[in-house]
Amino acid sequence: TQNCNALYAQAGGVTAVINSTAAGLIAAWRQQAPAGARLFGARDGIVGLLEERLVDLSALHEPELDMLGYSPSAALGTCRHVLQPEEHARLVAVLQRHRIGTVFYNGGGGAARACGDILAIAQAAGYPLNVVHVPKTIDNDIPDTDACPGFGSAAKYLATSLREASLDLAAMAGSSSKVFILETMGRYSGWLTAACGLAARHPGEGPHILLLPERPFDEERFLRRVRETVDRYGHCAVAASEGLTGANGELLHATGQRDAAGDRQLGGVAPWLAARVTARLGYKCHWSVADYLQRSARHLVSATDVAQARATGQAAVMIALAGERHFSPVIRRLADDPYRWDIVAAPLAVVTAPERRVPADFLTADGYQLSAAGRRYLAPLIVGEDYPPFRDGLPDYRIPAFTDISLSP
Amino acid sequence: TQNCNALYAQAGGVTAVINSTAAGLIAAWRQQAPAGARLFGARDGIVGLLEERLVDLSALHEPELDMLGYSPSAALGTCRHVLQPEEHARLVAVLQRHRIGTVFYNGGGGAARACGDILAIAQAAGYPLNVVHVPKTIDNDIPDTDACPGFGSAAKYLATSLREASLDLAAMAGSSSKVFILETMGRYSGWLTAACGLAARHPGEGPHILLLPERPFDEERFLRRVRETVDRYGHCAVAASEGLTGANGELLHATGQRDAAGDRQLGGVAPWLAARVTARLGYKCHWSVADYLQRSARHLVSATDVAQARATGQAAVMIALAGERHFSPVIRRLADDPYRWDIVAAPLAVVTAPERRVPADFLTADGYQLSAAGRRYLAPLIVGEDYPPFRDGLPDYRIPAFTDISLSP
Structure with missing residues (x-):
């Protein structure tokens, strides 16, 4: 197709595992995308996209992806930008110039709202674009996913x-x-x-x-x-x-x-x-x-969370390549104990619903303690350890040296 | 000898590895002390000693000592008590009643000063007592030891x-x-x-x-x-x-x-x-x-620190049983890289010297960065990982159930 390339960007406050989502998404793209289809990354979220500060994520190889998955924070940088009317034309121009047909925006509620804005802008301009919100937030306040990666x-x-x-x-x-x-x-x-x-x-x-x-x-x-x-x-x-x-x-x-x-x-x-x-x-x-x-303690993460973060990134690519449009890959709980889950596509609009808060029955009546129901929901989410490599006594975090896309004039 | 028993107590702010010192000390006592010689623990430092709240540490077995070594905080409880004149007679009476000939007090500067007080009180009363200050503090401000366990x-x-x-x-x-x-x-x-x-x-x-x-x-x-x-x-x-x-x-x-x-x-x-x-x-x-x-993050400790904490406890017992009196087992640096160290006895009085501060040459001239000399000193102290066992996603810390000493009237 004409716009066979894709773009991945990160938004909002970081988590210890958002780079695992990035690693999973990049690996899946490398394996599954049609020959010649490229995956770009935008620095600092949609701010970098508007400023055309793009990197070539398709160029990353396995050792760099492994390293990326062990590093906390957001490797590409993030922002909390709300798109302004005067930026709309610029956004479409940059997408068009790089033949970007799919945007994967990895973040929380702010990113979900931005996804809605990006979709509306593209549609108003008649630009064909698939918008995917890849969930991430330590706040766990995104509805429709069993838990938010991070x-x-x-x-x-x-x-x-x-x-x-x-x-x-x-x-x-x-x-x-x-x-x-x-x-x-x-x-x-x-x-x-x-x-x-x-x-x-x-x-x-x-x-x-x-x-x-x-x-x-x-x-x-x-x-x-x-x-x-x-x-x-x-x-x-x-x-x-x-x-x-x-x-x-x-x-x-x-x-x-x-x-x-x-x-x-x-x-x-x-x-x-x-x-x-x-x-x-x-x-x-x-x-x-x-x-x-x-939110950056990669030295003590939940192996369950790491697996879900990575799987969410992989699923975003696989579901998009299978033809689904304007969705969010969300985690569905199949069983509490032992915990079983899979990932399904939720419509984009639903994910931008009001933030999810802790239900009353997850606390004891006085509100001061966790109830059995609350414990049943939360317990599986923290299970398992996944330590980063250490060097000289400290975690050996390394952000890959991304290759900037050179812009032909 | 008449006063063949010993007492171990913990003082001041806790560390992630003070219980490793306790475990090392108890294990060494069990292996090396004369038959019939008992090791008591005082709850809450010298406050518990004065109140005769004692436990039997000799009764702890290997699995409990392992567990103890993996748990942060101070298993016996601590205090920051300064002995008052009206408590002197009581102190000596409790030591005498339990035939305690050696006191191991595990703490920082406050514990070192308390050791000096305990020794002076015993000497004034003509009570034969060996006083051992076992160093511990995250502050690293005790002189004469290469580093303070914790x-x-x-x-x-x-x-x-x-x-x-x-x-x-x-x-x-x-x-x-x-x-x-x-x-x-x-x-x-x-x-x-x-x-x-x-x-x-x-x-x-x-x-x-x-x-x-x-x-x-x-x-x-x-x-x-x-x-x-x-x-x-x-x-x-x-x-x-x-x-x-x-x-x-x-x-x-x-x-x-x-x-x-x-x-x-x-x-x-x-x-x-x-x-x-x-x-x-x-x-x-x-x-x-x-x-x-x-100071309680046992989930991320230095394996070097754990080894030194444990060795300090073991050495306290071995040096005391060898006849040394009124000392502190301190770490001596033999080489920077690779780091080599051993433990020697420093006289008690020296350890109660003024707190050790960071030397000027450990920082750059502007004071805002670590110098090469500072890095050389500090780098080996954080090397190595030693993770506690986890259960249900959290560190499985367990403080042994100590056996209280029943007091015959």
Whole structure:
């Protein structure tokens, strides 16, 4: 066909495994695409596409793809750009110039919305284009996929960290800090905080309290529970979402900064909570804001998540080459235990539906603990280890040297 | 001899490998001590000793010792207690009652000072006691040992995290956050921040700026360097010590809380720095305070550190049984590359010398980077991996069920 080439780009906040999706997608393209069909990469998402900063992904070979799959962050760079009317013609011109018939955009809710915009722009221009949203986000808030690639690894990292920090807290609670608060990302959904609940094997183990945006924060009730927990177990470990809100839906804490798409930058709820606990209950507190660490910790990923990330990239190519249009490769759960899943194509429009939040029945009635249903959903997503190679004591991450596409004038 | 029993206790902030020291010490005692000589453990350090909350460590068998060595935090609990005059008689009475002739106290500077106190108290009472300070601290500030067990693992964790977060930052710096700041522990010494410098393999890689307490913080100079780094590389990753001080030696940030020994609780310098960068340079910033995570991350330890922690515990017993008195088993470096070391006895008094800080020549002249000398010292300490067993996707940490000593009335 005329536009036999494809383009792959990455969007939004990174994950520890988005490059596994890239590696799977590139490998599948190399194996399955018609002879002569090229796969381009855009640097920095659609921003690089508009600026025609393209690289040749078809040129990557197996050792480089292996290396790519072991490196966290987004190898091509990302953006949170919203396409502006004055950019529409430029977008179509670049696609046309490189004979791009398929765009694979790998990201979360922002990328899904961008996919809708790209499709509408191409259709308005009469340019034939297949738009594929390849899901990725540690927030796990994309509907219609059992889990979002990236989430399982961040969840494993946070639950592990919470278990470790809880043991730390317990060791000195008798004469020192009695409360530890771990802040998680996840924006307006509490999936990552819920996943921290997996660290508790029995009632006395941390986390003792989960604070999700899905449940409005009630300071009196929270402080009462902290005191009860300290009285009972000697200490209290808390996991709290950055997007925690009050009774009227207002954010309890935000930095005041906004990102390129206008969304508020969150972060800082843990020190805020710690200050409340110390002021009201007199307990010495420790707190941690993991921030980027939780979404780039390739040294501690879920092998299940890695497999799903890679399979999502592979499936995107195979489903597109089979003729499906305007879709998203999503994970479908076939069984909980042992966990079985496959990948199917969901229509693009559905994936741009409102963000998915933690269902009420995944938490206990008081909202402070994971329920059996929540545990059943989350448990398989963090299973398995997949360590990167180390060199001189540190993970030997290497981003391949991509070959820039030279532009003929 | 009359007082053939020994006591082991843990003090201060935990590390990821202090329980390896415990496991090594217990195993050596079981193998080497005279028949009938018992090894007790005190819960919560010398607080538990005073309260006669003792357990029987001689009863632990190999599988439990293996498990112990894989678990972070301090299995027996710790404290930061300073012995008070009214407690002296009680201390001697408890030692006498259990025929304890040797005390192994496993901790940092506070434990070293406590060892001095315990020895003085015993000598004043005419009670024959051998006092052994077994070193441990992530701060690496104990003189006379090449490295402090616990430091290498925290260093590896932080350098890994910094490398991962720097890749994250680089991926979106074009259109979003340009600066990331990772706060490290270490109190008034900058060893952990210096170790973050190991993450940079070439000038463009993070961390671009190290901020240690050993160099007074100069805001103008720092901001200038941040801007230069962003201009040059597009982003800037910073590692900053919690104990950062200004030109007059004042702490830039402290929580206002104090621990049981009266020391100030630190933490919060990263958000403070981030606010300065945003206010003065206009860059969007991200920051992380790892806090407990860095000292309890048994999932990512240095195999070198684990070996040294275990060997330190074993040597404490073997040297004591050989007749040495009032000492500390310290690590002696024999060669840098390949790293070779052994353990020797240092006199107790020397170990209670002032804390060891990062030498000037371990940093570049501007103080912002690791020098070749600094790299030579630090590099071997983080080498090697030693993963704990996982179960259901999480590290399967298990603290042995210690047998309490029943007290005959």
